[in-house]
Structure formats: C-alpha cells, structure tokens
Amino acid sequence: MFDFLWALSVDQIAILSAGLSAALGTGAVWLGLTERGPSARRARAILDRREDLRRQLRQPKRRDLTVAGVSIAKRVARRMRLLGGAKAKEAQVKLNRAGVRSRDAVPVYLFLKLAAPFAAGALAALLTYGLDLWALSPNGKLLVSAGAVLGGFAAPDLYLKNAADKRRQKMSRALPDALDLLVICTEAGLNLDSALVRVAREIGANSPDLAEELELTAVELGFLADRRQALQNLEARTGIPSVGALVSTLAQAEKYGTPLAQSLRVLAREMRDERLMKAEEKAARLPATLTVPMVVFILPSLFIVLIGPGILRTIDALTNL
Structure with missing residues (x-):
C-alpha cells in the first residue's frame, strides 16, 4: 500500500485527494438531508398521536361488557347496602x-x-x-x-x-431472603422506608407479591400519622405469622430505638430454621404417604410377575390330570 502511494506522482495524488474529498462531501450532504433529528421524530410522533385521538373521538363509543358488569354489581351492592x-x-x-x-x-x-x-x-x-x-x-x-x-x-x-x-406460601418462601437483604440495607445506613423500597426492588423478580407488599408498606410509612398502623396493615394483608414477628420487631425498633439489624438477623435465622424444619417434616412424612400408592399400584403387578407363572403351571398340571 505504501509502495503504491510512493509510486504516485504529485498530480495523481492531488486528483485522488480531490476525488476523495468530493465523495466525503457528497456523503455528508446526503446524511444531513436524510437523517432526522430527535425534534423531527418527536413532532411526527405527536402528529400521529393526535390523529389516533381524533379517530377515536370520531368512532361511536361502545360500552365494554366488563365495565357494564362492574357498574351493575356496584349498583346492586349499593342498593342492598352491602x-x-x-x-x-x-x-x-x-x-x-x-x-x-x-x-x-x-x-x-x-x-x-x-x-x-x-x-x-x-x-x-x-x-x-x-x-x-x-x-x-x-x-x-x-x-x-x-x-x-x-x-x-x-x-x-x-x-x-x-x-x-x-x-x-410464595411470600413465606421469599421472606428469609428479604430479611437478609433488609439487614444489609439497615447496616449500610438506610432508614426503614428506604430499606423496604430497596429490598422490594431487589426481590421483585423472584417474589413480586412480597415486593408489592413491602412497597405498599413503605408508602404507608411515609404518609400515615401512626407508623405502627402501617406495619399492622402489612400483617393484616399477608396473614403470615412470620410477618407478625417481623412487624413486632420493627415496631419495637421504631418505638424504643433498639438496634434493628441485630434483631432482624436473629429473626431471619429463626425463619430459615423453621423453613428447614418444615422441609424435614415433609421428608419424614414421605414414606407414609407413599405406602398407599405402593400397595395399590406396585404390589399387585409385583405379585402377578412373581406368582403368575407358578399359578399357570399349577393350572396346566391339574388340567392334564
């Protein structure tokens, strides 16, 4: 490549440079004319949205069956004073x-x-x-x-x-992990509201139900006058005994200023031990649970395989006599 450039004369290099400059200039002008900026795209999107809204306004309004059913249910419940x-x-x-x-x-x-x-x-x-x-x-x-x-x-x-x-059941399985994350957040210096929001964000993919409850509790802690009421609402919405223990721990820490991270760590350990005990209980109950299917489905086929040939030989011998 370099040998080819050195072999060119001054006139050839000038012609080549002029052609390259013309090509680059043409390409820049073409890109400038064809490429639309963000403002043009946004203006086009606004125009399309305006046309969609205008088309929806011109169409005749139809009442959805679901909306009609909900309105009927509300009217009947209001009439019956329920x-x-x-x-x-x-x-x-x-x-x-x-x-x-x-x-x-x-x-x-x-x-x-x-x-x-x-x-x-x-x-x-x-x-x-x-x-x-x-x-x-x-x-x-x-x-x-x-x-x-x-x-x-x-x-x-x-x-x-x-x-x-x-x-x-889904929230009970995810609660020990959420408590571990809550311990980490409190030890890092976050307050209870911010810690609940961060934990809800982290466990949202694995347990969306528990994440939703924690986010709602964080919101209620922000606008309710009695913060203990927000924690009690969490216990009432979930109905889990472990959440009741968590609410008691958080309420005690809010009222007396006790160290929250240490209490939560002990509570998380207890929940993990309880979950392990439940798993061991299910494993211990498994042989008794498998007894009935084994007697009904496995033993008859086993008896047929083991005793069937002897019974058939006995029948053949008795018929030959």
Missing part, C-alpha cells in the same frame, strides 16, 4: 390477602356472593328439571339443585382462600 358493614371489611381483608387490589373488587365480590347461589341453582334446575339430563328421581333432582345453590354460595370464598394460600 358496602358499609362488617361484611365489606371482612371481604376487603380477604381480597387483600388474595392479592386483589382493584377499587371495585369489594362490590363485585359481594355481588357474586349474592348472585352465584341463584345462578347455580337456576342452572342446576334447568339441567335436571327442564332438560332431564341425568334422569334422576325427584329427590335426586332436589338434592342436586340444593347442592348447586350451596356450591354457588361457597365458590367465591373457596376461590379467594385458595388464591390467598398460594400467595402466602
């Missing part, structure tokens, strides 16, 4: 423990508690009396209808109970 009593507070606790945060969750739940028995009973009566689907006796039809009514009454509670139990 939103201001102890049942509404109990329903709010159940929904919080199940992880349902919607504003309209309480009236919808109360409406389902009220309407599900009638709907289930009407469906069962239609299938048994109207269509005669199973050809039952009159007493059987009455029993099926009554069972459907009871099932419809208990279905919302069973659903919330199962959802709350699954959520509680």
Whole structure:
C-alpha cells in the first residue's frame, strides 16, 4: 500500500485527494438531508398521536361488557347496602390477602356472593328439571339443585382462600431472603422506608407479591400519622405469622430505638430454621404417604410377575390330570 502511494506522482495524488474529498462531501450532504433529528421524530410522533385521538373521538363509543358488569354489581351492592358493614371489611381483608387490589373488587365480590347461589341453582334446575339430563328421581333432582345453590354460595370464598394460600406460601418462601437483604440495607445506613423500597426492588423478580407488599408498606410509612398502623396493615394483608414477628420487631425498633439489624438477623435465622424444619417434616412424612400408592399400584403387578407363572403351571398340571 505504501509502495503504491510512493509510486504516485504529485498530480495523481492531488486528483485522488480531490476525488476523495468530493465523495466525503457528497456523503455528508446526503446524511444531513436524510437523517432526522430527535425534534423531527418527536413532532411526527405527536402528529400521529393526535390523529389516533381524533379517530377515536370520531368512532361511536361502545360500552365494554366488563365495565357494564362492574357498574351493575356496584349498583346492586349499593342498593342492598352491602358496602358499609362488617361484611365489606371482612371481604376487603380477604381480597387483600388474595392479592386483589382493584377499587371495585369489594362490590363485585359481594355481588357474586349474592348472585352465584341463584345462578347455580337456576342452572342446576334447568339441567335436571327442564332438560332431564341425568334422569334422576325427584329427590335426586332436589338434592342436586340444593347442592348447586350451596356450591354457588361457597365458590367465591373457596376461590379467594385458595388464591390467598398460594400467595402466602410464595411470600413465606421469599421472606428469609428479604430479611437478609433488609439487614444489609439497615447496616449500610438506610432508614426503614428506604430499606423496604430497596429490598422490594431487589426481590421483585423472584417474589413480586412480597415486593408489592413491602412497597405498599413503605408508602404507608411515609404518609400515615401512626407508623405502627402501617406495619399492622402489612400483617393484616399477608396473614403470615412470620410477618407478625417481623412487624413486632420493627415496631419495637421504631418505638424504643433498639438496634434493628441485630434483631432482624436473629429473626431471619429463626425463619430459615423453621423453613428447614418444615422441609424435614415433609421428608419424614414421605414414606407414609407413599405406602398407599405402593400397595395399590406396585404390589399387585409385583405379585402377578412373581406368582403368575407358578399359578399357570399349577393350572396346566391339574388340567392334564
């Protein structure tokens, strides 16, 4: 390459430099004309958004079925005066423990508690009396209808109970790790509010339910007058005994100024030991649990393999006699 450059004359080098400069200038002008800046892209996005909004305003408004159903549920619950009593507070606790945060969750739940028995009973009566689907006796039809009514009454509670139990198990498994992170944050000098926010951010991928509860507790600690009430709300929303111990420790540290990191470290160790004991208990209960499947499924096939040939030979010998 260098030998080729040295072999060129002065005129050839000048011509080559002029051509290269012309090519670079043309490329710069072309890029300047075609490349759009951030302001142009933002202006184009604003125009597109304005056109979308104008198109939505011109379209006829249609009421979503979900919104219509929620409004009906709210109207019925308000007419029946179900939103201001102890049942509404109990329903709010159940929904919080199940992880349902919607504003309209309480009236919808109360409406389902009220309407599900009638709907289930009407469906069962239609299938048994109207269509005669199973050809039952009159007493059987009455029993099926009554069972459907009871099932419809208990279905919302069973659903919330199962959802709350699954959520509680997930949070219980992630709680010791969250306590270890909380110990690290408090030892690093963070206050309780900032430590809860940081721990929630770190465990959000592994346990989003616990992260949501910790973030909500941090928000309540910031605007509630009584900080102990925010911690008690955390215990009420989760329903976990370990969280009750954590709330007691945090409330004691807030009230008396005791060292928080050492108490949390001891509490995290106790929770880990408790989780290990539960795992050992399940492992010890496993042989007794496997006894019934082994007797029902494994032993008959084993007896057939071991005793079957002898029985067949005996039958053949007796038939030859």
